[in-house]
Amino acid sequence: MTSRSKRPAKTAGGAGRPRRRLRAGAVALRNRLLGVLVPLRGRRAAQLRYAAILDGQTVNLHAELPARAGLPERAEVVLQRGRRRYPGEARVHEGPAGEVLVDAAVLLGADVGGVPVGTGRWRLRLRVHTGRRSRTLPLLLLQPPVPYEGPTKPMTASPVTGERHRLGRSFRGSARVVSTAARPAVEVAKVHLTHAGVTVDFRVLGTRVEEPWVDFVASGRRIEQAVTALGPDGFRVTVPLGEMPPRGSRPDHWDVVLRDRDGRSMRLGRRLHDVRNPLRVFAMRNLAITPPGKAPLIVQPRYTPAGNFRVTCTRMPEAGRTD
Known part of the structure; x- marks a missing residue:
């Protein structure tokens, strides 16, 4: 009789390895695509230098407009999902090197007097106005927010309503807000x-x-x-x-x-x-x-x-x- 070689027993973590490899592959593919798309979209999109939701309910943004956009008279951040659009005030100013910068803080949630966003993914865009002309620009999020260390941490939910908001990005790098209902x-x-x-x-x-x-x-x-x-x-x-x-x-x-x-x-x-x-x-x-x-x-x-x-x-x- 010939003896059969025994197969090694499957480890408990073996089932999760293919999923981890797929996720890692998707992240790598996204980063490669962003490396190609961002330079092409950067000519007609605003790039976020900073983006975070620190208090669980306010989106804080700092973006730079493309060079050819010029200095608009005013700007606003627009959250959009389907046909629903909600604008939020933004401030336009020039940077030390003459670049055009935009700052905005958009409060989320009707119960706290903010934008009445519901659950789902909301696109973030920037609308600039000069005279009677207006133009809408995508907001590119090159790097998602990185958690920081210390005695405090970013809020993961609104301290008033418990609703949860986080920043994400589409496959093309456009910024968006992902909102979910409060957990029981x-x-x-x-x-x-x-x-x-x-x-x-x-x-x-x-x-x-x-x-x-x-x-x-x-x-x-x-x-x-x-x-x-x-x-x-x-x-x-x-x-x-x-x-x-x-x-x-x-x-x-x-x-x-x-x-x-x-x-x-x-x-x-x-x-x-x-x-x-x-x-x-x-x-x-x-x-x-x-x-x-x-x-x-x-x-x-x-x-x-x-x-x-x-x-x-x-x-x-x-x-x-x-x-």
Whole structure:
């Protein structure tokens, strides 16, 4: 009998390698095409020197017009999707070498008083005006925004609505804004700690809840609390600290979960921010209390590294000592 050689076992990451190779090939092909198209389009297109959405809802642009465009009297940035077009004001000025530059800051979202963009891909163009004549130029994005390092980071969503906007580019290098709806989340707006209890105001984003309530959950324990509506999407919940002392010597970590009659559950937290360490930046004061008839404890509201809201209750060391 002849022995058959065994085939090497497939690794878990093997299935993803062809997709990664395809993506890498597509990126390389796009870069080669841009190397050909940009010089050709650069004669009749404005090139973006800078483009970013730093606060999650404002497009910041700095572009240079082609040399033959001259100095227009005024300009505007136009967001277009299908037949919908929304102009935004831009400022035209000359650079130190005589080049024509355009700056613009376009606020996105009708709820914040900005351009009423909906979900989808929106083309970015520049319209320049001189007298009664106007001309529309493509905006070329040569390099997409690069994330920076540090204690803060670019906002990935609007801090008001939770809608998500990012800059992208077409296969020919034209800039565009890609907008998506807010992800379902429960965002903490305010925390108030007293000797009687913890009160949390929060907003529900990206979804609607029917007959909601809040569960405080820790180590197999659960405290169910009713909520009070503060508006169409805002609520308030209060939990008495007298029900939260730890039963043993170890701390109890209470997670806070919003539930409703349809069976949905979502953790309360803070995610619409630009900090990398919410535990350190959004630190809250501790409070030492003595619930009636119970041992003293330390109450610490805080945020986990993932941004989830948590209340830690720790028995005070002196409470277990006897003279």
